[in-house]
Amino acid sequence: MQPTGRQTRPYLTVTETCRRLGVSRKALRLYEAQGLVRPERTQSEWRVYGPAQIARLHQILALKRFGFPLNRVAEILNDKVPDISRLLEVHEKVVKSELERLQRAARLLGAARTKLAAQGDLSTNDLIFLTKETIMNEKRSEALNEIYEEIAARHLTGVDRVSLERNGVSAILQPDSEWASLHEEARRLMKAGDPESIEAMDLAKRWMEKVFQATGSDPGLTQKIRNVARDLHDDPTFQKASSSSNVMMDFVQKAYGAAIESGLMPKP
Numbered sequence: 001m002q003p004t005g006r007q008t009r010p011y012l013t014v015t016e017t018c019r020r021l022g023v024s025r026k027a028l029r030l031y032e033a034q035g036l037v038r039p040e041r042t043q044s045e046w047r048v049y050g051p052a053q054i055a056r057l058h059q060i061l062a063l064k065r066f067g068f069p070l071n072r073v074a075e076i077l078n079d080k081v082p083d084i085s086r087l088l089e090v091h092e093k094v095v096k097s098e099l100e101r102l103q104r105a106a107r108l109l110g111a112a113r114t115k116l117a118a119q120g121d122l123s124t125n126d127l128i129f130l131t132k133e134t135i136m137n138e139k140r141s142e143a144l145n146e147i148y149e150e151i152a153a154r155h156l157t158g159v160d161r162v163s164l165e166r167n168g169v170s171a172i173l174q175p176d177s178e179w180a181s182l183h184e185e186a187r188r189l190m191k192a193g194d195p196e197s198i199e200a201m202d203l204a205k206r207w208m209e210k211v212f213q214a215t216g217s218d219p220g221l222t223q224k225i226r227n228v229a230r231d232l233h234d235d236p237t238f239q240k241a242s243s244s245s246n247v248m249m250d251f252v253q254k255a256y257g258a259a260i261e262s263g264l265m266p267k268p
Contacts, residue, residue, distance in 0.1 A: 011040070011048040021057055028057075034070055036060050036077065069149065075158040147238055151231045155224045163221060169214045182207055183243040186252060195254035201264050204255035208265065219268060 018025055028047075031037045037056045039047040049057070056077075063073045116122055152161075182203065189200050215221040226249070232238045233246040259265040 011050045012054065014039075014047050014049075017049045017054070017057070020054075021061065023057070023061070030070070031057070031060055034074060036070065036074055069153075071153075071158050072161065075162075144238060144241055147235050148228075148232065151235070152228055154231070155227050160221055160224060163216060163218070164214060164225075167214050167216055178210065180243060182210070183248065186244070186248050189255075190248065190251050195251050196258040197255075200251075200255040201259040201262060204252050204259050205265050207252050208256055217268075222268075 012020065014025060014028060017023075017028065028037075028039075032039060032047075037049075037053055037060065039049050039053055042048055059077060060073055063076060064070070068076065112122060156164075185203055186207075189195075189197070189203060192200075194200060195204075211222060211225065215225055229244075229249065230246055233242065233244070233249070239245070256265065260267055
């Protein structure tokens with residue numbers, strides 16, 4: 001099937017395109033709706049995909065396999081992302097982190113098989129631990145990532161995400177031992193109940209320095225990150241998995257204000 005005025009070049013129907021690329025009709029419609037690809041039309045107004053559109057679809061699918069959301073794919077293909085090398089570097093780290101998680105799961109399964117071969121049985125506790133550390137953790141991670149992506153899409157633009165990634169932050173959910181330590185310290189100071197104490201102000205100073213490192217001290221992006229964090233903390237599933245909370249953020253915000261008033265930190 002050929003579009004109007006193009007009788008010498010091979011074109012594929014929607015069905016043929018789906019079969020060749022392994023995508024659904026729904027996906028093709030979504031890519032078209034978001035301006036990622038523009039199929040041509042026959043005289044009967046049927047959609048068809050020529051070499052240029054097929055090449056474009058290959059690019060879209062490749063970037064999606066890297067883990068880029070569609071809004072980011074559009075920016076990359078339209079040359080609105082200044083540093084594709086940096087983005088690929090960040091996603092390489094994400095892939096390696098996932099690989100490490102899978103390798104750990106494989107080691108746990110191997111150890112369970114060895115124990116089963118030696119003892120002929122696994123205890124209930126062994127099975128619970130194995131399930132928790134492999135299947136349940138994987139499902140929880142997927143659920144949390146979905147929650148994050150939905151909330152982040154409401155607050156962060158593609159440019160915002162590029163800025164965060166350039167500053168070493170691919171997602172708020174990425175493991176970070178320094179944040180875990182700050183959260184533990186905040187919980188301890190919250191029990192004392194004095195956000196104006198020297199210890200609380202020092203915590204706020206280190207907390208906000210880490211936030212500013214991620215946002216490049218951009219006030220607008222800092223506020224957006226705060227909004228993302230607050231919405232995450234409002235989600236019941238995230239609450240169960242998080243070591244922080246909106247109450248903790250409020251405490252740190254009060255301590256931050258006290259630190260500014262005391263001259264420990266400059267006014268933003």
